[in-house]
Amino acid sequence: MLFCLEVFALEKNCPEGQYLVKGHHRRGYVRSDGMYVRATNVVAHCKSLTKAAEYLQNLFKNGVPSDWPHKMEKPVRWTEEEKERLVEALEELPEVLFSKKLKGVYRLQKSKDHPNPATSADGIIVLYDTSFDSPFGLGRILAHELLHQSFKDMPKKDQQDYHLATGWHLKLMPNRMIYWNGRQTGYVQDDGKNSFEEDYANNLEYYLYDSDKLKKVTPSAYQWIKRRFGQNFQLKRRKK
Amino acid sequence: MRLAILVFVFLGTACATRVQMTNSRTLSYARVRSLVVGSSTEGDVQGKLGSPTSRVVSQGYYTLQYDDPASGAQRLSMNFSSENNKLMDILWIPQEDEREYSLDGAKGGFVGASFKETHEDDSNPHAHSVGGDIFIDQKAGVTIRYDSIQKVVEAIAIYSPNERIPAEEKPEAKAPYAF
Numbered sequence: 001m002l003f004c005l006e007v008f009a010l011e012k013n014c015p016e017g018q019y020l021v022k023g024h025h026r027r028g029y030v031r032s033d034g035m036y037v038r039a040t041n042v043v044a045h046c047k048s049l050t051k052a053a054e055y056l057q058n059l060f061k062n063g064v065p066s067d068w069p070h071k072m073e074k075p076v077r078w079t080e081e082e083k084e085r086l087v088e089a090l091e092e093l094p095e096v097l098f099s100k101k102l103k104g105v106y107r108l109q110k111s112k113d114h115p116n117p118a119t120s121a122d123g124i125i126v127l128y129d130t131s132f133d134s135p136f137g138l139g140r141i142l143a144h145e146l147l148h149q150s151f152k153d154m155p156k157k158d159q160q161d162y163h164l165a166t167g168w169h170l171k172l173m174p175n176r177m178i179y180w181n182g183r184q185t186g187y188v189q190d191d192g193k194n195s196f197e198e199d200y201a202n203n204l205e206y207y208l209y210d211s212d213k214l215k216k217v218t219p220s221a222y223q224w225i226k227r228r229f230g231q232n233f234q235l236k237r238r239k240k
Numbered sequence: 241m242r243l244a245i246l247v248f249v250f251l252g253t254a255c256a257t258r259v260q261m262t263n264s265r266t267l268s269y270a271r272v273r274s275l276v277v278g279s280s281t282e283g284d285v286q287g288k289l290g291s292p293t294s295r296v297v298s299q300g301y302y303t304l305q306y307d308d309p310a311s312g313a314q315r316l317s318m319n320f321s322s323e324n325n326k327l328m329d330i331l332w333i334p335q336e337d338e339r340e341y342s343l344d345g346a347k348g349g350f351v352g353a354s355f356k357e358t359h360e361d362d363s364n365p366h367a368h369s370v371g372g373d374i375f376i377d378q379k380a381g382v383t384i385r386y387d388s389i390q391k392v393v394e395a396i397a398i399y400s401p402n403e404r405i406p407a408e409e410k411p412e413a414k415a416p417y418a419f
Contacts, residue, residue: 156390169314172331172397178385
């Protein structure tokens, strides 16, 4: 009861430009820059409302997204610890990825394709338990899913420009369906061959996290990204 | 004098056999629709649309592709049978300012067609539905690929319902998704 009152008081008292972080236990984890963040009990406090925190404020959603196709996937509630981890992860990403069309970030327990850490659809990102202890880092997973949205948000002309620059073309198949066919070689991840949207998300993710590999494997994508997003498209450096 | 006649004859011949160069005006949907699947030949096509950007020969068929002269983007692909050199199918990629860029505009070009809606097979576990909707009438020989997120038509295919579309020489299995 006392704890609730304390939280309420803080919520009321956080000055403008700050938000309340409720008291919680934080488990130890490895941050995306390789730094180990030790476990601790975080006391309730007011924290600066960064652009990342502001962006995510109304996007944390409990429950299952409506019309979610994977009916066996079960929801879990967002914890304060996870919300803070996500804010921290988003803070390292370029703000151009903060899509206005994203309607919710959902928290489900386990993917039907376990250990897949995350899934996205138009306007939706779903994070599973595995995303919070993935060896890839939460920031990289979040970046990848936001990049799927980034592709959907792009004007069609820019999408076509990407297709042209990176060797995607339309083809009529024997089953009378029309599919996108990718270039023969030059993928940073094999699954990029499956769809141009996956290819785009992979390439931009590598541009941010492993640009040497992208430059070597898919130079056409590297040049396209550099031209479209400019020099400022990079991870933000964490203050030491 | 003899040289002048020779030059004149050469120029005259060159003009008579000159292949029309493709430009934005020659590459129109109306011209493409005037081609007849099952009977038009490569010569008919080049007579209406000019020279293709590429001509690729495969086993049992060959493909002419026309790219947009300004942007270089794919605009039109056509397969021809190597056996009888007749047009087998057409794949048209509409642009923003064209009527068939909208779904109603594209469907409207096929009076009497009865389209069945289907979705692209999507096995991606972490990015479901990339927006590929397919409207197909196999009896009429028409397939329309529609981007349901951007709400634009990506491509229109016209083919003979009775002809087989050439198969890929080596169909590739999908790679497993990483994350």
